[in-house]
Amino acid sequence: MHAVVIDAGKLHWRERPDPCAGDHEIVVAVRAAGVNGADLAQREGRYPAPPGWPPDIPGLEMAGEVVSTGEAVTRFAPGDRVMGLVGGGGQATLAAVDEAHALAVPDGVSWPEAGGFMEVCATAFDALFGQARLTVGERVLVTGAAGGVGCVAVQLAALAGARVTASVRDRALHDAVAELGAAEVIEPEAVTDGGPYDVVLELVGAASLPCALRALATRGRVVVIGVGSGARLEVDLLSLMTRRARVFASTLRGRSRAEKASLIAALGARVVPALAEGRLRVPVTGTFPLRDAGSAYERFAAGGKLGKIVLVA
Ligand SMILES: NC(=O)c1ccc[n+]([C@@H]2O[C@H](COP(=O)([O-])OP(=O)(O)OC[C@H]3O[C@@H](n4cnc5c(N)ncnc54)[C@H](OP(=O)(O)O)[C@@H]3O)[C@@H](O)[C@H]2O)c1
Structure with missing residues (x-):
């Protein structure tokens, strides 16, 4: 071969x-x-x-x-x-x-x-449903949503009856991501003012997660899957405690x-x-x-x- x-x-x-x-x-x-x-x-x-x-x-x-x-x-x-x-x-x-x-x-x-x-679907499916237990009617934020995992995650979450916010930094791709079923497509800078999100699927990493955590709902779940923009950050643990948040992270x-x-x-x-x-x-x-x-x-x-x-x- x-x-x-x-x-x-x-x-x-x-x-x-x-x-x-x-x-x-x-x-x-x-x-x-x-x-x-x-x-x-x-x-x-x-x-x-x-x-x-x-x-x-x-x-x-x-x-x-x-x-x-x-x-x-x-x-x-x-x-x-x-x-x-x-x-x-x-x-x-x-x-x-x-x-x-x-x-x-x-x-x-x-x-x-x-x-x-296989790789993107297994990753998105496991993160949303295996780990975060996303259910119908919940609000989910998918960061880096125009990428391979993000495009599938947006569709799977929408098909499951969740309300999907997609964060996409490239404006030229916003309409295409909306067509996949996102209720709204926003720029990463707008994440903090959105939400509150029951589930955050973090596909970008350190450059993105602090904003997402500020918009996390009470009893919100975060799944860290991608750290392309960096893997280290300072976290306000008190804000996680007051939200009774859960953080998952995994590789496949x-x-x-x-x-x-x-x-x-x-x-x-x-x-x-x-x-x-x-x-x-x-x-x-x-x-x-x-x-x-x-x-x-x-x-x-x-x-x-x-x-x-x-x-x-
Ligand atoms: N844990 C696991 O088992 C597992 C499995 C599969 C993938 N992953 C990881 O998950 C991440 C997503 O995978 P993928 O296949 O979807 O990758 P991808 O196709 O490269 O998509 C990444 C997306 O994130 C965006 N992005 C990157 N840096 C950004 C930043 N600083 N701010 C805002 N947006 C940013 C990219 O935008 P641009 O196009 O503008 O750069 C792109 O739309 C990757 O880090 C990958 O390595 C993990």
């Missing part, structure tokens, strides 16, 4: 041995693989792959056709269209995926959309096989139907050939995009 390979902080297109399917794994001929901030951080040596995953082939999500299956695989057969979550190695022409971390791609969903689905990549399997099963049951029916979409701003991952990473880093950048084979 060929793979995007990180070597000395640069991306290369290299030949690598084909993966073999372990007992519970399927090997997928990759048609599309989403780019994530984690890939860029891994290229810079700041986010190594967890043990058991290719240390130098990036890629946390992909979609394609099953080419072979392990002996214990029951859900998929060669030829099936699947999308999968991996701890690394997704940006290659072949990738091995645990069958419990894969879902069937609904008919009519394009390869780029499927390739960019390092979770156990079982934890990921139960999250993916919930995605399959509760989110994929919306994707299949066109009530949820994964906006894709640009696609790039897999062998030209460098250009895709450059586009991702430039910002000002709606949703995802996806590599296609």
Whole structure:
């Protein structure tokens, strides 16, 4: 197979041995693989792959056709269209995926959309519903809402009957984010005067969270998922106490096989139907050939995009 390979902080297109399917794994001929901030951080040596995953082939999500299956695989057969979550190695022409971390791609969903689905949907779904327990009628603030996770979070929250405020710094993207179901799209500076928010999905980090905390409702929940703008800040603990607030924070990549399997099963049951029916979409701003991952990473880093950048084979 060929793979995007990180070597000395640069991306290369290299030949690598084909993966073999372990007992519970399927090997997928990759048609599309989403780019994530984690890939860029891994290229810079700041986010190594967890043990058991290719240390130098990036890629946390992909979609394609099953080419072979392990002996214990029951859900998929060669030829099936699947999308999968991996701890690394997704940006290659072949990738091995645990069958419990894969879902069937609904008919009519394009390869780029499927390739960019798993990481952002699993992250947004788990944060909003697994951690913050967002419910119908609540107010939610999604910061960094024009990005990959944000675009999906806005839609999932709106579909669940929450009132969504999206914070987006690029004015040119406000209308597009509103079309995803946000009741209001505001600039980050306006967050403090808004709310009160029952749930804050923090995708930006230190540059954003202080304003969001000031607008948190009594019994509000904050989920910290992204810290691209910085990971350190001073917090007024008293204001959290008086609000009886709860703060959650998590990463997805390092979770156990079982934890990921139960999250993916919930995605399959509760989110994929919306994707299949066109009530949820994964906006894709640009696609790039897999062998030209460098250009895709450059586009991702430039910002000002709606949703995802996806590599296609
Ligand atoms: N914890 C986890 O398991 C997990 C999983 C997936 C992603 N993440 C993290 O979650 C974050 C969001 O992921 P993503 O895939 O949505 O990334 P993304 O597509 O790059 O989106 C990030 C969004 O945040 C905006 N933004 C960045 N810095 C900002 C600032 N200082 N002020 C206001 N807005 C700012 C960006 O705006 P511009 O386009 O204008 O730059 C962009 O719209 C990233 O940090 C990512 O690494 C964490």
